[in-house]
Amino acid sequence: MESKRQQKFASLLQQDLAAVFQRDLPHLFPGLPPGISTIRVSPDLGVARVYLSSLLANTGPALLELVRDNSKEIRQALAKRIRQQVRIIPELVFFLDDSAEYAAHMDAVLGKLDIPAETPEDTTDPKTDDKGPAARPKLFADEDE
Template sequence: MESKRQQKFAGVIQEDLAAIFQREGMNLLPNTMITITKVRVTPDLAIARVFLSFFNNTNNQLALNTIKAHASEIRYKLGARIKDQVRIIPQLEFFVDDTSDYVERMDKIFDKISKEERQPDSE
């Protein structure tokens, strides 16, 4: 369970990273829209786990590796934005948020189930 402080800090990081990716994202990944779906922060606020979703991209793992390769540059830009609000700039860990893939897979399963013939209930 995250504290209010962690949630508030995660919200600040999410907003500022979103602005950074909106402005700088095309330089890192051309023709790809990067969305920050969730940010989780450790209790000491030293590590921020950032979950990303990539749109208009075929290889999510390659995109994630590109983001990870530029993590220090992204952290520097984040630090420039939030330096007056925090004591330390958290280390950034990036992950792919596969929630949309999971939802799509579940939708296909439910569609398959609904198309199957119903067996009469035997009592």
């Protein structure tokens, strides 16, 4: 579980890194810049794991490769933005966030399940039968009925 300090730092990184992608380095990304879904920061604030999401599903791996190739330039642009606020500029490690694809896959799997509807006969209480309520089970051998 992340501490408050890690969460605040991750939030700061997410805002400034998004600004770097959109304003400082738009020439690196033809079309839409990558979205940042989540940032996880190590306890010493030295490493930030950045999860990128792409609106176009088929460009994900190419986008990740492009970002990884230019990670030094991205880190320098980020450093210019946050150098007055932090002591250490974290090392950025980029990953592709596939949670949306996974959710779509699970939705498709659950949609394919053939679950029969419940019939009225199945709704009877197993504790009772046609004769009335079931007898209470004996807990002890000397218990009277």
